[in-house]
Amino acid sequence: MRVAVLTGGGDCPGLNAVIRAAVRKGVQEYGYDFTGFRDGWRGPLEGVTVPLDIPAVRGILPRGGTILGSSRTNPFSAENGVRRIRENLDKYEVDALIAIGGEDTLGVAARLGDEYGIRCVGVPKTIDNDLSATDYTFGFDTAVNIATEAIDRLHTTAESHMRVLVVEVMGRHAGWIALHAGLAGGANAILIPEQRFDIDQICGWVESRFKIRYAPIVVVAEGAMPKDGDAVLKDSSLDSFGHVRLSGVGEWLAKEIERRTGKEARTTVLGHVQRGGTPSAFDRWLATRFGLHAIDAVRDGDFGTMVALRGTQVVRVPLAAATAKLKTVDPGLYAEAGVFFG
Amino acid sequence: MRVAVLTGGGDCPGLNAVIRAAVRKGVQEYGYDFTGFRDGWRGPLEGVTVPLDIPAVRGILPRGGTILGSSRTNPFSAENGVRRIRENLDKYEVDALIAIGGEDTLGVAARLGDEYGIRCVGVPKTIDNDLSATDYTFGFDTAVNIATEAIDRLHTTAESHMRVLVVEVMGRHAGWIALHAGLAGGANAILIPEQRFDIDQICGWVESRFKIRYAPIVVVAEGAMPKDGDAVLKDSSLDSFGHVRLSGVGEWLAKEIERRTGKEARTTVLGHVQRGGTPSAFDRWLATRFGLHAIDAVRDGDFGTMVALRGTQVVRVPLAAATAKLKTVDPGLYAEAGVFFG
Amino acid sequence: MRVAVLTGGGDCPGLNAVIRAAVRKGVQEYGYDFTGFRDGWRGPLEGVTVPLDIPAVRGILPRGGTILGSSRTNPFSAENGVRRIRENLDKYEVDALIAIGGEDTLGVAARLGDEYGIRCVGVPKTIDNDLSATDYTFGFDTAVNIATEAIDRLHTTAESHMRVLVVEVMGRHAGWIALHAGLAGGANAILIPEQRFDIDQICGWVESRFKIRYAPIVVVAEGAMPKDGDAVLKDSSLDSFGHVRLSGVGEWLAKEIERRTGKEARTTVLGHVQRGGTPSAFDRWLATRFGLHAIDAVRDGDFGTMVALRGTQVVRVPLAAATAKLKTVDPGLYAEAGVFFG
Amino acid sequence: MRVAVLTGGGDCPGLNAVIRAAVRKGVQEYGYDFTGFRDGWRGPLEGVTVPLDIPAVRGILPRGGTILGSSRTNPFSAENGVRRIRENLDKYEVDALIAIGGEDTLGVAARLGDEYGIRCVGVPKTIDNDLSATDYTFGFDTAVNIATEAIDRLHTTAESHMRVLVVEVMGRHAGWIALHAGLAGGANAILIPEQRFDIDQICGWVESRFKIRYAPIVVVAEGAMPKDGDAVLKDSSLDSFGHVRLSGVGEWLAKEIERRTGKEARTTVLGHVQRGGTPSAFDRWLATRFGLHAIDAVRDGDFGTMVALRGTQVVRVPLAAATAKLKTVDPGLYAEAGVFFG
Structure with a gap:
């Protein structure tokens, strides 16, 4: 055989x-x-x-x-x-x-x-x-662990500067990595492809978080989209495995949050680090x-x-x-x- | 309420x-x-x-x-x-x-x-x-990850010196940590409390491993016992949470393997590191x-x-x-x- | 006092x-x-x-x-x-x-x-x-460790798909993180702000690496620039700490390498993860x-x-x-x- | 050549x-x-x-x-x-x-x-x-990182049970690993071979630590010895690389601290994990x-x-x-x- x-x-x-x-x-x-x-x-x-x-x-x-x-x-x-x-x-x-x-x-x-x-x-x-x-x-558990560790790291830098940190994780059609890593990392918002997000609501969360002197972490799956149209993704190319490339939803979110709340916001796109390694x-x-x-x-x-x-x-x-x-x-x-x- | x-x-x-x-x-x-x-x-x-x-x-x-x-x-x-x-x-x-x-x-x-x-x-x-x-x-998954990482580390030192490394992990009555970490770490023998082990068989595995120029890793749950009697544990005190203290089965195993095969053997008892931390x-x-x-x-x-x-x-x-x-x-x-x- | x-x-x-x-x-x-x-x-x-x-x-x-x-x-x-x-x-x-x-x-x-x-x-x-x-x-040693671990992870995914992976690390005016993490991670090219890089030379390295069936990792400091002009950075905004934002040199490099060699290339921008955490x-x-x-x-x-x-x-x-x-x-x-x- | x-x-x-x-x-x-x-x-x-x-x-x-x-x-x-x-x-x-x-x-x-x-x-x-x-x-920096991570983990388990945790690290003649990992891990006592320790003083530290509702971590180099005689090591065999085997100073210390202060004490011997791995x-x-x-x-x-x-x-x-x-x-x-x- x-x-x-x-x-x-x-x-x-x-x-x-x-x-x-x-x-x-x-x-x-x-x-x-x-x-x-x-x-x-x-x-x-x-x-x-x-x-x-x-x-x-x-x-x-x-x-x-x-x-x-x-x-x-x-x-x-x-x-x-x-x-x-x-x-x-x-x-x-x-x-x-x-x-x-x-x-x-x-x-x-x-x-x-x-x-x-x-x-x-x-x-x-x-x-x-x-x-x-x-x-x-x-592979999923490894990716979630890597994303969670990154979120852990981002909490302290977010709080030292009182800024918003947006973490874009894998998940074009399903938000499992965002959900698990967001829960495990203590994120203040988790956005998934299954449910369109309301940017006003997110900005509300961001502001209520700052009120208690903590800085918000927003975890977003690469496939998440805002309620009003899919404008976010129109400039994004897809790679050959169907994943959204840089300057996708994470970057868009940080800019919108900054514009609407006046708070500094930064994006981290975890990318291929999530699928590599031991x-x-x-x-x-x-x-x-x-x-x-x-x-x-x-x-x-x-x-x-x-x-x-x-x-x-x-x-x-x-x-x-x-x-x-x-x-x-x-x-x-x-x-x-x-x-x-x- | x-x-x-x-x-x-x-x-x-x-x-x-x-x-x-x-x-x-x-x-x-x-x-x-x-x-x-x-x-x-x-x-x-x-x-x-x-x-x-x-x-x-x-x-x-x-x-x-x-x-x-x-x-x-x-x-x-x-x-x-x-x-x-x-x-x-x-x-x-x-x-x-x-x-x-x-x-x-x-x-x-x-x-x-x-x-x-x-x-x-x-x-x-x-x-x-x-x-x-x-x-x-x-807590189990964390313990298994810590034990697996330790086994990963022990592989290289075992091979550099062509010696046996015995890793004693938690598990007084059930061998789950030993089984999962042993499988995940690529152990050459996994000993659990549920089944008494045969020291001759283990020495056989040790020797066959050395024959292909690799060094064996033996993962043993603290509650594992040899086939012939429970002589191993007779000097071991139990701590207040019922866990076997140092100089338990791991130490015994290393000595027996050394005595029977003539190969150097060392023990690592992971202990409380397995249950602490993030x-x-x-x-x-x-x-x-x-x-x-x-x-x-x-x-x-x-x-x-x-x-x-x-x-x-x-x-x-x-x-x-x-x-x-x-x-x-x-x-x-x-x-x-x-x-x-x- | x-x-x-x-x-x-x-x-x-x-x-x-x-x-x-x-x-x-x-x-x-x-x-x-x-x-x-x-x-x-x-x-x-x-x-x-x-x-x-x-x-x-x-x-x-x-x-x-x-x-x-x-x-x-x-x-x-x-x-x-x-x-x-x-x-x-x-x-x-x-x-x-x-x-x-x-x-x-x-x-x-x-x-x-x-x-x-x-x-x-x-x-x-x-x-x-x-x-x-x-x-x-x-802080430097921590950043280098995080970047090195990311490079370790990227090696395996690069090789599975035979694609180029570009890792953009911190370093606007000095390339220390890129140099140390690149050396420690076994990068195939390290680009630093102190010395303008030659995109043709990099593409040559990329191709020679593929010839021996390995996939190249390029580590680039955010402040690195190509020999011919600083066109790369013209669209990049700087954040309030003077760090180049996303869609900087890493993204540019991946696109150029892809265009010139015909090999798939991806970018990972480590960003704030490098400065956060324990x-x-x-x-x-x-x-x-x-x-x-x-x-x-x-x-x-x-x-x-x-x-x-x-x-x-x-x-x-x-x-x-x-x-x-x-x-x-x-x-x-x-x-x-x-x-x-x- | x-x-x-x-x-x-x-x-x-x-x-x-x-x-x-x-x-x-x-x-x-x-x-x-x-x-x-x-x-x-x-x-x-x-x-x-x-x-x-x-x-x-x-x-x-x-x-x-x-x-x-x-x-x-x-x-x-x-x-x-x-x-x-x-x-x-x-x-x-x-x-x-x-x-x-x-x-x-x-x-x-x-x-x-x-x-x-x-x-x-x-x-x-x-x-x-x-x-x-x-x-x-x-190799030294790796060993110190591994020992520090272990100490980090032991803090939380020590505090949950209000017990003393003794961590035995490498260092037969020189206490560098103990000193660096002890400082980095926030140990409450660091014992090195260069200076004989006073068990009464250690017990004093242990008790003052408990008074503020924190649990003490004692880091001890394998070659450390008490002031009065070298009784501790008399039963310890040395391995072929000159390192003290299990049931060395760490185990002795935990028993002495328990006996003198009435507080539960446990030992973790890091052993070969410190010298293995990436x-x-x-x-x-x-x-x-x-x-x-x-x-x-x-x-x-x-x-x-x-x-x-x-x-x-x-x-x-x-x-x-x-x-x-x-x-x-x-x-x-x-x-x-x-x-x-x-």
């Missing part, structure tokens, strides 16, 4: 932990061989591989990124994409494929399985934690368990499935579930956080 | 976050007054209080420990304990009490409610994560949600209950559930980790 | 440690009283004070920012500034003043001493480490020693001086030395780093 | 940074070849080498430990030691040798140079910072500069010298200076810290 592994989409702390766990268990317990495909679906499409065995996965558990590289290549957009993938799977004698990725990567895996009978098992990955099929995805303990544990369960699904011949976390259990769900529905922040949960605003 | 809050048992990162969230919501949304009882059940027993209002909880979210102090006082062991508690609740005009603590503290709350009609809501706290009624307790983002988020839901239980008059995490939801369960059953590591879960041993 | 303390200019991790050390030693060993002036020179100018005694400085050692607040108020620009300061020093019975700040704050202290006989001792503070009178200033151990030690030595200078009646670090010794130098000469990166030192570029 | 490199003695964060810098500059700027000798002087003694070139040093900058391995082998204690070293230097065509190590390792290098004409350049390494020839050695930014910078300057000394033919830090400059001093005199804590400096005790 030869199993191929690939990682697609934006990188997440924990990818290497998944790869390592699958290879360790596959080789040691089931006697499988492994092949790494490079750069997501580009690997099987163009036949680019990397050796994948026990020595190759040694020492990678605490390392961020992915030893396999990543890309957003979609074989269905490539000429003869599926045929070329088939040929390469044959050429490298691949019996099963573990695809680690988000909505797009797993969507391809689902379709390759359903329509072409290619034997795939999926491992969900999204730093934004916006897949409804799983309680958490790895994974948190939780993410290493979750990614490791995902890797172990993915190789078990391969052994069971349970293709077309994806591993997922439910409570403290790792379960299998249909691959289609990965793309079924974006998990956005529940309004009730967001309202719960409101007690800390202002 | 006046609500009293107390924290009992060993301290955990996140206690202050619970207190802050309950007070913020209680005051701002429900118009409650608060009283802090000092040092767990000693507070209501001896009538020792601390002021608890919005200014008192400002800035405490990122701080470890508890602003209320803690103790292991059990009012049922004190003369006229219950009567004195009643008198003090009357004296301070307390209508409801939020008790934050582990098995012992919550057991007292349950009994005070059941037998004496005292209106209590519980918040579970155990750094060992060994309460079966909740998926996780706050909580991780996850623990701040969990503790904050526990605090918000505890005050909601008070408002609903839902006494005799305790908040608990199930998946991503905070629910209420009977207080009795807190003490019902120790949540130990499942043998299947432990076996799953075995692929990384040796 | 009553000693007043003030902190001026941009905040730095370590300010509170200076204040605490001066107060602890002044009260305990010399029996002095203390008065805190709020918000730099605004405090003595407008007569705004904060109580400053042993309880006030308890627990502030690990806290970033300054409990006294800060501002950039210059009494020489205010009407009757010096007279008002004199009156307030008399009113609050201040015998000596410890001024903690950078070039501007200490320049005022020097002039108040020289021209008006006001008894001042200075403590140098600049996160950029650009004062020539002292080997290091506190100080590193080195900065706490240095700030504490500065505070102890400043109060000793007061006791010795050694006014018009400033404390400074020379090797491992804290010495006193004339206050004028603080403003004498900007300490920029020595060309030889910068050239030394060049071996790691490309 | 072929240059050999070896690392001897206990490992320190920063060793890999020295190796990398020397190899990068040696290969790129001077066109040298390199050979790594494994495990300190065992390498040239037994002829055990590792390949050392640009690919071998890639990515090692942030990694603790040493890729060359280490040992305490002393060729002068080995039969025909010097002759065998000579033969292996000839066999591997080594023209010059960079020895990175402490007193012992560099003492061998000095003697090999003086007595046998072997061309050596030294790089000082001691985590205890006790070499008088250099202001700082790399170096701080300062240590990476210092180690990198040491590596660059060591290879320059080789190029200049300046053998029998060692690099050293003086202020912000790296200079060369005779190798003999490395072993001339232990740099212990100056009594004046220690007295300065006394203002924070109690």
